[in-house]
Amino acid sequence: MGDVQGGAAPDGVDGQVAVVRRFNRSYTQRVGALEDSFLGTGLPLGTAxxxxxxxxxxxxxxxxxxxxxxxxxxxxxLLRRLESDGLVAVVPDADDRRRRRVDLTPAGRRAWDDLERRSVDRARDLVAPLTPRQRARLAAALTEADLLVRAATVAIERVDPASDPARTAVAAYVAELDERFPGGFDPGPAASAADPDAASLAPPSGAFVVATSDGEPVACGGVRTLSGAAARGADGGVGEVKRMWVHPGWRGAGLGSRLLRHLEGVSRDLGHHEVRLDTNGTLTEAVAMYERAGYRRIARYNDNPYAEHFFAKHLA
Known part of the structure; x- marks a missing residue:
């Protein structure tokens, strides 16, 4: 399987993959994931x-x-095992009888408290031999690693722009713009049933995607086809990126750039040869990302009152 010795991280994909594999082997062993009884609870890791x-x-x-x-x-x-041990109760959901709700029983709550105590004790034992400086380095490294691994495993999927995941993501997008723009942000009917942009971001002339992690939306964006004056000056079909948003807690891990590349691919699928977008000057990180991604500045092409910078990119 091959081990990688300590020191500077190796260059190249193969070396980086080897580092990840070595860490996985080392960590799973030291946290007790390989034991039949995880942390001595009597439960295997998946059930625990x-x-x-x-x-x-x-x-x-x-x-x-x-x-x-x-x-x-x-x-x-897994649920049958927990039910048979008297640790959880699975019952019809009061809000929708077609769904099943899972809750801890009193015995399950005691087992959860015991699991939590054992987990804290194991983590404390792991860091105890380290100096305060080493513990700070470890915490910082694991925080960064956790963010990057989660960003790498985010699922980006096309959804109906009127679906619940899309509405949740767009509501977060609107709330952030309202907080960051000096004069606030009035989305009009955005995220409502009367939202005029929702239809333009739906097939066949558009598409909307949501990135989820652990079942929660963490990023979103859409593409729609431009026509008429808004598409003037382009050779062939023109698309526009709309409502691109990344959760603040996920920024710095490359998710925004990955989402933008994904939306460019969606734009190509819709037959576009060029994609355009606009943004507000307050969103300096977005402006920098577009420039790094090869977007060129162009003249205003729409009447968006909040837009101050306009960009376009030819899709090879």
């Missing part, structure tokens, strides 16, 4: 992890599948 998730944020089986990335068959087997 599900117990922890239910106790942290109860919800429906669909919620748990989304947050943990489990298929329905495996989740059902």
């Amino acid at each position: 992890r599900l117990l922890f998730e239910v106790g942290t944020e109860p919800g429906t089986t669909r919620d748990l599948r989304a947050r943990l990335g489990l298929d329905s068959g495996y989740l059902s087997r």
